[in-house]
Each structure stands twice: as C-alpha cells, then as structure tokens.
Amino acid sequence: MDLRFTVFFLIVYCWMAFALVPHETGALPPPSQLSLSYINNFCVNLSWSPPENLSSSICEVEYLMVVTVDQENETHRIRKDTHFESCLDIDRGVNYILRAQPQNCTHRTLSQDVVWSIPPSEEKLVKDFECIYYSSGSMNCTWSPADQTTDLQLYYWYKNMAQPLKPCGLYLYTGGLKTGCHLHGDFLNVTNLTTEVFFLINRTHGPSTLQNKFKRTTRDNMKPWPPKLTIKRADDMLELHCDPPSGFDPRLNYWDYTYRYRTSKDSNWKEIPNKSRALSISYNHHFQYRVQVKAICKSICGTGASDWSLEESYGQDKTSERSFPLALITVPVVVTICAILLLFFLKRLQVLILPQIPDPLKSLKDLTYSKNDPTLPGSSTTKSLVNQRVYVPENPELCLDVKLVETEPILEPRPFSTSAVGTHRPL
Structure with missing residues (x-):
C-alpha cells in the first residue's frame, strides 16, 4: 500500500511541476x-x-x-x-x-x-583588379591605375602565413606605371585550389595612407596554357589527341576539352565538347581539315579555360585540282565562241561603223577634164558632182538693206557758148 501511494504521489508531483512551468x-x-x-x-x-x-x-x-x-x-x-x-x-x-x-x-x-x-571603400586606387591562375604555384594579378600615380604598393596575405603581410616581389609595368604583380610560391600549389589570397594596395596621400583590399581564390579564374594538339588518320577517320595543359599535374583530372574544326569548304567552325583528351571525326580526303582545342576547368574544380591552341591542319584541298583540267577545256572554247560572235556582229555593223568613202581621184579627174565650166550651174560637171554627192559650194548671196533717200537737185552752171560771145553787139 505504501509503494502504491509513493508512486501516485510522484506522478502527481511531476504533473504539477510540468503544469507550473511557463510555456x-x-x-x-x-x-x-x-x-x-x-x-x-x-x-x-x-x-x-x-x-x-x-x-x-x-x-x-x-x-x-x-x-x-x-x-x-x-x-x-x-x-x-x-x-x-x-x-x-x-x-x-x-x-x-x-x-x-x-x-x-x-x-x-x-x-x-x-x-x-x-560600408564599401569610397577611394578607389585601382580598377579592374583580376588574378589569373595559369600554372601550379604561379599567379598573375593585374589592374588599371585610377590615376597616374607611381607609388602604389601591393602586399598579400593568406591564412596560416608566417608573417602578417608580404610585399610583391615582381611588379608588372605598363608605360612606367605599376599594373600588375607576379606571385609564386607553394601556397599556390595546384593540389589546394581553395587557397584564398588577400591583397592590400596602398598609396601615400599627404599625411594619410589610402588603401584598397581584395580577396581572390585560385580556383575562381584558372587560365592554363593551351594544350598541344596532334592529328592522325585511321582509314576514313581523323584521330585527334591533345596533351593536358602544361604546368599542372597530368594525374589530376581537372579538365574537360572542346574541339573545333572546319574543312576548306566551310566558313564556320564546328565545336564538339569532349570529356577526354581524344576524339575521332569523319574524314573526306577531298578537303583540308583545320583543328583547334582548348581546356576547360571542370565545374567541381573551379572556373576558367585556356585559349584556343595553335591551328593544326591535315590533308589538301583537292577541289581546286579537279577544276583545273575543266578550266583548260572550258576557257578556250568560251574564248573561241566569243571571237566568232564578235566577228559576225562586226561584219553586220561594218556599214555603220566604217562607211564607204568616195574616191577623191575620180572627182579630181572629172573637175580637170570637164569641157564645161564647173562653176556654171547646170553644167555637166556640176551635174556629175551633184550625182556623185561631192560637196559643191553654193554662190554666196549678199543681202543688203537699201533705203531711198531724196536729195535736192544741184543746179550746175550753164556753159558759155562761143557763138554768143562772137555775136555780142554793143548797143
């Protein structure tokens, strides 16, 4: 009985304690x-x-x-x-x-x-700050100066670094201005692509020092050297193969690849993404093939890609060789036909292009041995010249404007008669 009472008492106590706790x-x-x-x-x-x-x-x-x-x-x-x-x-x-x-x-x-x-920094010392991780242990960081200052100083730091800040050991210059820094060290080892590198750029401005701070991760912008491409023929296929980008451990499967090619008849490239370094494409021996490849970082490893490799070519363009014998036959035939047509049309148009010119000696003979005066109209020579359509000048006509002017008559003195003088008699 005491045990039952004790258990009942504990149950009631716990219920009351729970009920009294504020929720x-x-x-x-x-x-x-x-x-x-x-x-x-x-x-x-x-x-x-x-x-x-x-x-x-x-x-x-x-x-x-x-x-x-x-x-x-x-x-x-x-x-x-x-x-x-x-x-x-x-x-x-x-x-x-x-x-x-x-x-x-x-x-x-x-x-x-x-x-x-x-808040963000108001004073910008540089613009377009960018870091490119191009090889294991090496990275280039570049920028554009906001003004023409020459006293920019860059320092970098990463976690677990022994010293607080390390100055840039090799600057890159453009026109006498600092526009980049080359970094090299084990902290940029390719086996650890998550390394975060912090940068401090400062400049003295009067009594104060201006600063800009940046953070970059090696995997965020990877740009290796372009792969080396080789081409081999196997029957009616071309086997394309490339080496992994130099500067990285080939055992590390960081890269996918994209091939592109075009034939001598194509104007546009054909791109083929590929997971491996080998690819086969069909081959037509009548055309020449030009091929390029680039490495692309896998998304699980980072971002970035190389430039296109140097262009490799295979085969010869035989379409021009086949058209050469045809041209040897076609061109002479076309030229001959054109020459015949030209001569035919020249013969038809000879009367208009080259009219018949009268013989001048015949006209001179007619003028010299004519019995009649050729200048007289109606003479036989004139008629023959007219009939032969030789130009005969016409007698010029002179037109005068004649006006009648009335004038007073002039009285002339009457001449003295000798007979009158001799018969003069005095009164």
Whole structure:
C-alpha cells in the first residue's frame, strides 16, 4: 500500500511541476551586445551574447549568420559559439545579419535580425583588379591605375602565413606605371585550389595612407596554357589527341576539352565538347581539315579555360585540282565562241561603223577634164558632182538693206557758148 501511494504521489508531483512551468510562445528574443573587432587587415571577429530572459534549460538556441557581399548571400550555422570570424573582400562592403533560431522548443520562432554593416571603400586606387591562375604555384594579378600615380604598393596575405603581410616581389609595368604583380610560391600549389589570397594596395596621400583590399581564390579564374594538339588518320577517320595543359599535374583530372574544326569548304567552325583528351571525326580526303582545342576547368574544380591552341591542319584541298583540267577545256572554247560572235556582229555593223568613202581621184579627174565650166550651174560637171554627192559650194548671196533717200537737185552752171560771145553787139 505504501509503494502504491509513493508512486501516485510522484506522478502527481511531476504533473504539477510540468503544469507550473511557463510555456512561452512566439519569436525568440534577438541576440544582444553584437560587436565587431578587426583581427588583421582582412579579417574581423563578431561576438554577441545569448538572447536575454531566455533559459537554456527551457529552450536551446542556435545562431544563423547571413553574410552579404554584392547581393550574394552566404549562410553560416553556429550551434554553441557566440562569435564568428570572417575574412572577406571588405572593400566591397559587407553586411552581417545575426538571428537566433530555436532547437528543441518548437513553439518558438526565429528572432528578429541584428545587423552590422561595413560600408564599401569610397577611394578607389585601382580598377579592374583580376588574378589569373595559369600554372601550379604561379599567379598573375593585374589592374588599371585610377590615376597616374607611381607609388602604389601591393602586399598579400593568406591564412596560416608566417608573417602578417608580404610585399610583391615582381611588379608588372605598363608605360612606367605599376599594373600588375607576379606571385609564386607553394601556397599556390595546384593540389589546394581553395587557397584564398588577400591583397592590400596602398598609396601615400599627404599625411594619410589610402588603401584598397581584395580577396581572390585560385580556383575562381584558372587560365592554363593551351594544350598541344596532334592529328592522325585511321582509314576514313581523323584521330585527334591533345596533351593536358602544361604546368599542372597530368594525374589530376581537372579538365574537360572542346574541339573545333572546319574543312576548306566551310566558313564556320564546328565545336564538339569532349570529356577526354581524344576524339575521332569523319574524314573526306577531298578537303583540308583545320583543328583547334582548348581546356576547360571542370565545374567541381573551379572556373576558367585556356585559349584556343595553335591551328593544326591535315590533308589538301583537292577541289581546286579537279577544276583545273575543266578550266583548260572550258576557257578556250568560251574564248573561241566569243571571237566568232564578235566577228559576225562586226561584219553586220561594218556599214555603220566604217562607211564607204568616195574616191577623191575620180572627182579630181572629172573637175580637170570637164569641157564645161564647173562653176556654171547646170553644167555637166556640176551635174556629175551633184550625182556623185561631192560637196559643191553654193554662190554666196549678199543681202543688203537699201533705203531711198531724196536729195535736192544741184543746179550746175550753164556753159558759155562761143557763138554768143562772137555775136555780142554793143548797143
């Protein structure tokens, strides 16, 4: 009887204890006292305190950290820690969003966001900063100076590096200005393509120093040397084969390949993606084939591709050889036909093109031995000339405008008669 009473008492006690525990519902309170501190030039540490007025024995929580850079989000789940380290391209601006999420209390929901932002850098020392990973252990980083300054200095750093910053050992120049840096070292080994390299570019501006910061990953822009291509013929097929890009371990299967070819009759390339380094294509011996290949980094390994390889050719274009004998026969026949037609039409048009010219000697004989005056109209010579259509000049006609003018008569003195003088008698 005592045992039954004891069990009953324990059941009632547990039920009452559970009933007296407050069951809160709704959103969790947000994390408190969020702060940010710099670990070095590229990394920051965010720390916070658990949500206030929340007992971990009643409701356990975890934290979600959403990191936003250029509208690209990365979500990190943090279970027990209350801090978060981040090494990013800070100059582009970073936005951190922290939330509390319930684990074992399904009656609670996510807390409100707690935000911390790092604004982007306003002063741009360089533009178009880009790094190309072209060989195991080697990488070239290039940029365009924002102005004509010559005192730019580049430093780089990667995680687990012994020293805080290492200066660029080999600059690349364009027109006397620093436009790039060549990096080489074991930290760029091809077996670890996830290596993150951080860059600091600074310049002295009066009493202050201006800085730009960048982060690049080796796998983000891989550009190996173009593969070497060989072509062999097997019956009616061409066997294409290429070597893996130099500078990388051939045992590492990092690459896919794309072949392209065209014949002497084609104007456009035909591209064929291929997973392996060997490919076979059909062959027509009447045409010449030109082939190129390039290596493309597999998506699981990174991004990037090589340039097209040097163009390799195989075979000869025999279409021109077949047309040469035909041209030897066709061209003379066409020329002969054209010459015959030309002579025929010239004969038909000879009267118009080359009219018959009268014999001038015959006309001179008629003029010389004529018995009649050729100048007289109606003479036999004139008639013969007219009949022969020899040009005979006409007698010119002179047109005069004649006007009659009336004048007074002039009285002339009458002549003296001798007879009158002799008969004169005095009165």
